[in-house]
Amino acid sequence: MAEPQVLILALEGSRRLAVLADVAQVIAAGGTATLVVSDMAKWRREKLPKQLRVVDLTKLELRLAPLAVEQLVLVRGPGFLFKAVGRGPLAGGSKKANRAYQRAFADRVHRRVGLPVYRRLFQPLYAKKGDPRLRLLDRYVLQQGRFDVLLVADPGSMPAAATVLANLTARGAAPTLCFDVSAVLSAPVG
16 A cells, blocks of 8 residues: 555554554555554554644644633633743743643633533533534544544554544545554555
């Protein structure tokens, strides 16, 4: 397969080393890889290649209106205030205070209040049209390019893979589904 376009679903993040080996094979074959993860924090310690495009579904979810408003109130507004106060000799202390505010307050409020309220009140409204995160994935990733291979990297990605494969097949762009990219890259096209 010449220059394969590979979409890798690794939502659990349980097989990180195997995914990185698959990415290395795709890049060595001259292809491009897009890795879709549920939480980028699980991948923090892994050294990701520069050629790899990483899509964090949690970050995509923040584009939905209720969470965008929450982020504006919790993160951007206070961040602007910290920047405004932190000009001149207070710059270093202001940056430290902003990071501490993010860690100690904003992230906790987002996890303990913002997300539960969103999931209880708004997600059922969005869910009538399907999983909102997968719809965002469809809008911002799948419609941007054509993928030759859909690699399902872990068991937690199976439901998402079924939805993604159904969406791509409905558009007439059905990729090859695999669980190990080496079999697909060595197989002849045709």
